[in-house]
Amino acid sequence: RKTLGDKYVITDISEREFFSTDVYSKDKICSAVIRPKSSNLLKKALPLITKSGYSIIVRGGGMSYTKGYVPTKEDTIIIVLSMLNNIIEVNTTDMFITVEAGVTWKKIYDELKPTGLRLPFFGTFSGIRATVGGGLSQGALFMGTARYGQAADIVLSMEILLPDGTEIKTGQASIKNSKPFYRSYGPDFNGLFIHDGGSLGIKTKATFRLISAPKETDFLTFIFQEAEDAASSLSLVAKSGAVEEAYVFDPISTKKNLSTLNIKEGIETIAKVATSKSSLKRGLIDASKMIISRKEMSKIDAYSLHVVCAGRSLESVKSDLAIVRKICEKNNGKEISNSLPKAVRAKPFKPLNGVIGPKGDRWVALNAKVPHSQSLKIIKKADGILSKYKVKMEKHGVSVSRLFIAIDTYAFSYEPVFHWYDSWLPIHKKIPEKQYIEKIIEPRTDLEASNLVEELRVEMVKLFAELGASSNQIGKTYPYIEVLNKETLSMLKYIKNYVDPNSQLNPGVLGLD
Numbered sequence: 053r054k055t056l057g058d059k060y061v062i063t064d065i066s067e068r069e070f071f072s073t074d075v076y077s078k079d080k081i082c083s084a085v086i087r088p089k090s091s092n093l094l095k096k097a098l099p100l101i102t103k104s105g106y107s108i109i110v111r112g113g114g115m116s117y118t119k120g121y122v123p124t125k126e127d128t129i130i131i132v133l134s135m136l137n138n139i140i141e142v143n144t145t146d147m148f149i150t151v152e153a154g155v156t157w158k159k160i161y162d163e164l165k166p167t168g169l170r171l172p173f174f175g176t177f178s179g180i181r182a183t184v185g186g187g188l189s190q191g192a193l194f195m196g197t198a199r200y201g202q203a204a205d206i207v208l209s210m211e212i213l214l215p216d217g218t219e220i221k222t223g224q225a226s227i228k229n230s231k232p233f234y235r236s237y238g239p240d241f242n243g244l245f246i247h248d249g250g251s252l253g254i255k256t257k258a259t260f261r262l263i264s265a266p267k268e269t270d271f272l273t274f275i276f277q278e279a280e281d282a283a284s285s286l287s288l289v290a291k292s293g294a295v296e297e298a299y300v301f302d303p304i305s306t307k308k309n310l311s312t313l314n315i316k317e318g319i320e321t322i323a324k325v326a327t328s329k330s331s332l333k334r335g336l337i338d339a340s341k342m343i344i345s346r347k348e349m350s351k352i353d354a355y356s357l358h359v360v361c362a363g364r365s366l367e368s369v370k371s372d373l374a375i376v377r378k379i380c381e382k383n384n385g386k387e388i389s390n391s392l393p394k395a396v397r398a399k400p401f402k403p404l405n406g407v408i409g410p411k412g413d414r415w416v417a418l419n420a421k422v423p424h425s426q427s428l429k430i431i432k433k434a435d436g437i438l439s440k441y442k443v444k445m446e447k448h449g450v451s452v453s454r455l456f457i458a459i460d461t462y463a464f465s466y467e468p469v470f471h472w473y474d475s476w477l478p479i480h481k482k483i484p485e486k487q488y489i490e491k492i493i494e495p496r497t498d499l500e501a502s503n504l505v506e507e508l509r510v511e512m513v514k515l516f517a518e519l520g521a522s523s524n525q526i527g528k529t530y531p532y533i534e535v536l537n538k539e540t541l542s543m544l545k546y547i548k549n550y551v552d553p554n555s556q557l558n559p560g561v562l563g564l565d
Contacts, residue, residue, distance in 0.1 A: 055097050060087045060135075070478040071130050075407060076117035076416040078477060082109070082128040089135050091152070091256040095217045098254075101129050102215045102556060109558045110250040112186020113156070114479060115178040115404070117416045118527030120190060120249050124560045133185055136256060139163050146233050148208055150259040153185030157192075158401035160184075160260075170265040172200030180401045181483075185255045191247050191524035193465070195400055198290055198298040198359075198458040204246045205460075206260045208235045212245050212253035214551050220253060232259040244547070249526055249561035252551050266296075266362035268369045271393040272376050274385035275354040279431055282355035283456055283464070285383045287424040289359060290458030292379065294372035297360040297393070300456040305469075306356045306392075308453060357385065358393035405488040408480050409471060412492045416505065417455075417469045418512050418529075420521035427456075427464040430519055434468060437511050441504070448501040449473055450508070463522075470508060472501045526562055533563035 053061045062068065062085040072081045083106065088094040101108055107128040111121040121130065133154035140150040144167060151160060157175040164170055175195040176182045182192065184203075188210075192203040200206065209223030209232035222241040225232035235242060245253050276282040282300045289298045357380065361372040377387065409415065422430050438445075438452060445451065450472045457465040473495040481489065513530055516523060523530045533541055548555070548564055559565050 055100065056086060056088055056093055060089065061085075062087070066478070068130075070482055071111060071114075071132065072123055073477045073479055074114065074116045074119060074122055075477070075479055076414075077119055077122055079119070080123045080126045080128070082123045082130045083126055085130045085132055087132045087135050091136060091211070091213070094131070094133075094136075094254070094256065095213055095219065098213060098215055098217045102217075102554070105554075105556075107556050107559050108215060108254075110185065110189070110254050112154075112183040112189065113178065113181035114186075114483075115182060115407075116186070116190060116525055116527060118525040118529035120525055120527030120561060121558070122528070124528075131254065133183070133256075140257065142167065142169075143231075143233075144169065144262075146231060147262040148231075148233050148259050149262055150209075150232060150257060151184055152257055153183065153188075153255045155184050156180065156401075157182055157184065157187065157195075161401065164262070165265075168265055169262045171260055172196055172206050172263050173203055175400050179404045179406075181404060184258050188246050188255055188258060189248060189250050190527075193457065193459060193524070194297070194299075196296050198460065199293065199296045201460040204243075207242050207246065207258060208232055208261055209259040210242055210245060210255055211257040213256055214253055215554070215556050220551075223259070225259065247526065250558045251561045251564055252548065252557065254557075264364075267364050268366045269360060269362040269397065270369050270373060271390035271397070272359045272361070272373060272380075272387065273390040273392060274357045274380040274387050275352055276357065276380075276383070276385050277354055278384070279355055279435075280428055281383045281385065282357055283427045283431055285357055285380050285385055286456055286458050287427055287464055288379045288383075289357070289376050290464075291424065291461045292375050293461060294361060294375040295359045295458070296362045297397075298357070298458040300355055300357045301392075302355055302454040303353045304451065304453040305455060306352060306354070352388070356388075356392065358390070358396075360393055360397060403485050403488075405484045407483050408476065408489065408492060410492070411473075412476075412495050413471050413473050414476070414480065415469050415471045416509070417467055418509060418516075419524040420466045420512075420516040420519070421459060421463045421523065422466065422519060422521050423462070424464050426519060427466070430464075430466050430515075430521070433515055433519070434466065434512060437508070437515065438468075441508060441511075444504055445508075448498070448504050450501055450504050452508075466521075468512060470505045472498070472505050474498045474502050528560050528563075531563065 068081050071085045109121050109128055110131045136152035136154035138152045142149050158180055161174055173196040176192045177194045187203045209225035212220040224230045224234040286298055286300050289295055359376050361369050363369045453469045455467040459465055475497040476494050517531050517535055526532050
C-alpha cells in the first residue's frame with residue numbers, strides 16, 4: 053500500500069473473488085489484487101511480494117477458461133495490468149507500434165485507424181476487454197489470422213519483469229542504441245515468453261510490426277451439408293493465401309451467432325457496413341442485403357464457411373474472391389448472403405454480453421490446432437466422443453457447438469464449445485452490460501451438468517494430446533510438461549529455475565510447480 057497507494061491494493065472479498073475466477077472455474081481466492089499505475093511502480097512492488105513468499109499471478113482481460121489465472125492457493129497476489137494501458141509510440145516511418153501490456157487490441161485498432169495503418173493480426177474473438185499481455189501469454193488469434201497468423205507472429209520486442217524486479221528486454225530492444233524494430237538479431241528471446249501463461253515473466257511492454265490497412269474488403273459465405281466438405285474447403289482456402297480470415301460455424305453456431313444480432317445492433321452494423329465501403333452506393337446495396345439475409349440464414353441447417361478478402365484494390369480482392377468461390381463450389385458449397393462475416397468485421401470488438409447465453413446458459417471452449425492433413429481425423433474422433441455421450445448430454449441439457457479456424461497456411465484450429473445451465477460465476481454477473489443481463493434469470497446450480505461438461509473436457513483434452521495437437525490458453529487444463537520430450541523438458545525446467553527460482557510465478561500453469 054505504501055508503494056502503490058491504498059486504492060491500488062484491493063482486499064475486498066467480492067473483488068478478490070471476481071479477479072480469482074475465470075469464465076469456467078474457480079478454486080482458491082487470492083489474498084489481494086494490485087493494480088499498479090506504472091511499470092516502475094510494479095518493479096518496486098515485485099520484490100516485496102517475492103520476499104513475502106506469496107505467489108504471483110498476472111491477469112489480462114479475464115476471458116480465459118483454462119484456469120490460467122485461477123489461484124491454486126490463497127497466498128497469492130493477483131496483478132491486474134489494466135492501468136498499464138498507454139500507447140507509447142506509433143512509428144509510421146519504421147512501421148512499428150509500442151504499447152503497454154494492459155492496452156486492448158481495440159485501443160490499438162482505434163488509434164491506428166486514422167493513420168491508414170493496422171496490425172497484421174489485429175484482434176481476438178474475445179471482444180472489447182482482450183489485452184495485449186493476456187493475448188501474448190495465452191495465444192490470441194482471429195482477426196487477420198488466416199493470412200498473418202497469431203499475435204505471437206507479429207511481435208518484434210518485449211519488456212519483461214522477473215519476480216525480483218529484474219527487467220529483461222527481447223528482440224532489438226535488447227540491443228544498445230537501437231529501436232525495437234526487429235525481432236531476431238541473435239537468439240529469439242521473444243518466443244521464450246510467448247504462450248507461457250505468465251509462468252516465466254511479467255510482460256509490461258510489447259512492440260508489434262505494422263502494415264498498411266487494406267483499401268478494399270469484401271466477404272463470402274458458403275454453406276455445406278457435410279462437415280468434411282466445409283473443413284476441406286477451409287483448409288484449401290487457407291493454403292491459397294487469398295483471405296485474411298476464414299472460419300466455419302457448425303449448424304448450431306450459425307443460428308446462435310445470427311440470433312445474437314438484436315435489432316439495435318443490426319441497425320448499427322448495417323450503418324457501419326454502408327459507410328465502410330469505398331463506394332457509398334455499393335455500401336448501401338450490401339447493407340440492404342443484410343436485412344433480408346438474416347431471416348433467410350436463421351432457417352439454414354448447415355455448416356457455414358465465412359471468409360474476409362482484403363487488398364490494395366477492388367480488382368485484387370475480386371481475384372481472391374474468385375479463388376475462394378472456385379474452391380468452395382468444387383467441394384459442394386453453395387454461396388449465400390455474406391451478412392455474418394460482414395457483421396463481425398463491422399463491429400470487431402463487441403461488449404462481452406455473450407459470456408452468458410441469451411437464456412442464461414454458460415459455455416466453455418476447448419482448442420486444438422493440428423496440421424491440415426489431420427483436420428478430418430480430429431473432427432471424426434471428436435464426433436465419436438460426442439456420440440458416446442449423446443444420451444447423457446441430452447438428459448442433462450448439455451449441448452456442443454463447433455468452430456473451425458484457419459491459421460495462416462499451416463494450421464487448422466478445431467474448437468468445441470460446450471453449453472449448459474448452471475449457477476453463474478462472478479464474471480458472468482459483472483461483465484455483461486446491465487440492460488442485457490437484467491433480462492436473464494440465473495439458472496439454479498446443476499452439479500450433474502457441470503460434472504458432465506468437465507468429463508467431456510477431459511476426454512477431448514486426452515484426444516488432443518493423442519493427436520499431438522497444440523492448444524491456446526494452456527493454463528492448467530492441457531497437459532504440457534507431460535507431452536514434452538525429456539530433453540526439452542529439462543531445458544524448460546532449467547529456464548524456469550533461472551527466471552523464477554522460488555516458483556512463485558503462477559504455480560501450476562503449464563504443469564510447472
